[in-house]
Amino acid sequence: MRAFLFPGQGSQYSGMAEDFSVLPDWNYYSKRAEEVLNLNLIDIMNGNEEVLKLTENAQPAIYLASYVGYKFLEKNGVTYHITAGHSLGEYTAFAAAGVYDFDFGIYLVRKRGEYISEAIEPGKGSMAAVLRISPSQVEELVKNYEGLYVANYNSSTQTVISGLKISLDKFINDCKEKGIRVAELVVSGPFHTPFLKSAREKLIGEIEHVKFNKPKVPIVLNSTGKASTDPEELKYYLLEQISGPVYWYQSIKYMLALGVTEFIEIGPKNVLLNMLKRERINIKHFREFENVKL
Incomplete structure (x- = not known):
């Protein structure tokens, strides 16, 4: 099939x-x-x-x-x-x-x-892929940031978050300090x-x-x-x-x-x-x- x-x-x-x-x-x-x-x-x-x-x-x-x-x-x-x-x-x-x-x-x-x-407005929202941790862990992390949501459940180790760019930037920086890999996506808005x-x-x-x-x-x-x-x-x-x-x-x-x-x-x-x-x-x-x- x-x-x-x-x-x-x-x-x-x-x-x-x-x-x-x-x-x-x-x-x-x-x-x-x-x-x-x-x-x-x-x-x-x-x-x-x-x-x-x-x-x-x-x-x-x-x-x-x-x-x-x-x-x-x-x-x-x-x-x-x-x-x-x-x-x-x-x-x-x-x-x-x-x-x-x-x-x-x-x-x-x-x-x-x-x-x-x-x-x-383009640039005010964005998305990022959180890698190598479970979707449930991402769900817990996102709760701490205003205007961020889980947007895509892509795989067992890739979950995409979406929302306000200012919150996303803070999320990415915080994740780097915790050793969590995050990659911002090439998009112009907070989809989903x-x-x-x-x-x-x-x-x-x-x-x-x-x-x-x-x-x-x-x-x-x-x-x-x-x-x-x-x-x-x-x-x-x-x-x-x-x-x-x-x-x-x-x-x-x-x-x-x-x-x-x-x-x-x-x-x-x-x-x-x-x-x-x-x-x-x-x-x-x-x-x-x-x-x-x-």
């Missing part, structure tokens, strides 16, 4: 459009993306890292690259039985599974990025926290009247760590994860319990692969299925 996984923000890099342009469907979908968004997205993807990492730019860039990677596997007969996406990647998983089409997805993630940026409730409310207006289709495979949701094929449930939890935590490790364990024996990450970098290989999970990157080295 095989699962397709789609990465979230932080997997972007300058030059990604040039790298992905070797894939067969790149020209079609990159043009569609620019037409739908009325934006020079390709220039942004190949340009300045600071501009690319802005939420409203990074999200459609990752979505586009990941979707083109998915189409490559589909055309080459690589099948899958279940899917999930990490944070932003959940939106790509929905598109790949046919819940909505590519055009609506690229529009939606651009709007998601804009609304997140509007929710809190109550600070983004306004973004969630605005996005409701974008999708409340849109009909979601039943996915062609079950989708394991960030907010529950369990699979669903119900369109209304999918719509509800796609919104819920904007301001709530991502139960990623729980999602992976759930898929393993269902009988998944192989995971394939489809996206610009090896973020999910690196995360899960430490758990001794059988995961590959989609580029292993092509002859062209990106």
Whole structure:
């Protein structure tokens, strides 16, 4: 049993459009993306890292690259039985599974990025990965800092916190003194926290009247760590994860319990692969299925 996984923000890099342009469907979908968004997205993807990492730019860039990677596997007969996406990647998983089409997805993630940026001024919030200690230990540490939350349960030894930059900086310094390893992430906002409730409310207006289709495979949701094929449930939890935590490790364990024996990450970098290989999970990157080295 095989699962397709789609990465979230932080997997972007300058030059990604040039790298992905070797894939067969790149020209079609990159043009569609620019037409739908009325934006020079390709220039942004190949340009300045600071501009690319802005939420409203990074999200459609990752979505586009990941979707083109998915189409490559589909055309080459690589099948899958279940899917999930990490944070932003959940939106790509929905598109790949046919819940909505590519055009609506690229529009939606651009709007998601804009609304997140509007929710809190860029630079006032950030995220960091806490490494080599348990999630429960991180939960206890975070309680001592105002405006910090557990955002992503990524693995047994990687938990991401999110919130106010001023509190995050203090948290990182305190952890260094205690010998706890913390790495700040390349993002421009405090994702998956109550600070983004306004973004969630605005996005409701974008999708409340849109009909979601039943996915062609079950989708394991960030907010529950369990699979669903119900369109209304999918719509509800796609919104819920904007301001709530991502139960990623729980999602992976759930898929393993269902009988998944192989995971394939489809996206610009090896973020999910690196995360899960430490758990001794059988995961590959989609580029292993092509002859062209990106």
